[in-house]
Amino acid sequence: MLGLAADRLRADMNRLLAFLFHQGILDEQFLQLQQLQDESSPNFVSEVVNIYFHESEKLLRSLRSLLMDREFSDYNKMGIHLNQFMGSSSSIGANRIRNVCVAFRAASEQNNRAGCLRALELLEHEYCFLKNKLHELFQIEQQRVLAAGVRYPMQNI
C-alpha cells in the first residue's frame, strides 16, 4: 500500500515537472541542478532553491523600493539588481523569470520607468507562481521519501 503511495507521489511529481517544463516556467537547467543532488548532498536542490527564494525576495523589494521613489533616476543600480536576479534565475532554470528580467533590463537601459514598472509587476507575478509550484514539488517529494522510507522496515520483518 505504502509502495503504491510512493509510486503515486512520484507520478504526481513527474506530472508537475512536465507541466512546469511545458509552460516554459522551468528549463533544462533545473534538470542539471537535480543531477547535482546525490546521497552526499540529498537536499541540494531544495537548499539552493530556498536560498534563491530568500535572495530573490530581497531583490524584488529593492527593485520596488527604487521604482516607487519619486526621485528615482538610478537605473544603474537597478541594472545591478537585475543582473543578480537574472544570474541566479538562469542558474536554477527559472526560464520565464529570466526572460522577464531580460525585458526589464532592456527597459532599464532605455531609462523607461513605465516599462520597468510593468516588468516589475510581471516579475513579481512570475516569481510568486514559481515559488508556489516549487514548494508544491518539494512537499510532494518529502511525502514520497516518507512513503518510500516507511515501506522498507516492513519488508525486513
Added chain:
Amino acid sequence: MAAQGRHGGKKSNKMTALVVDDNTVNRMIHHRLLDNLGIENVAVVNGKEAVDIHCSGKTFDLILMDMDMPVMNGIEATRQLREMGIRSMIAGVSTRSMEREIREFIEAGLDDYQEKPLTMSKLISIIHKING
C-alpha cells in the same frame, strides 16, 4: 590551502579552482559542479577578494570569474591578475550576451567565456582547454 593535500602534507595532484561570484546561488552551484569533477575549489565574493587571495600567495589552475560584482568587477579583476603575472586559465561566466560587453571582458585577459548558466558540459569544455 587549495594546493595542499588532504592531510596538509605534500601537494596533491588535484586540479584547483577559484570561484569568483557575488551571487550565493551561483557560488553554490559552481562549487558543486567543481566538487563533482574532483576539483578542489574555493569561492570568493568579488574581484578584490580574488586579487587579494592571489596576493596572499595562493594560485589556482582555473578561475571562474563573474563579470558584474560590487567592489571590483570581473573585468578589472582579470586585468589586475594578468598584470600580477597570473597565468591561470581564467574563464569569464556571465549573463551578458552583447558582443561589445563580452569583448571588453575577453580583452581584459580571459582565456574563455561562457554564458550563464554554467553547466557540466560547459565546465568540461573549459577544463579540456587547460589540459589541451
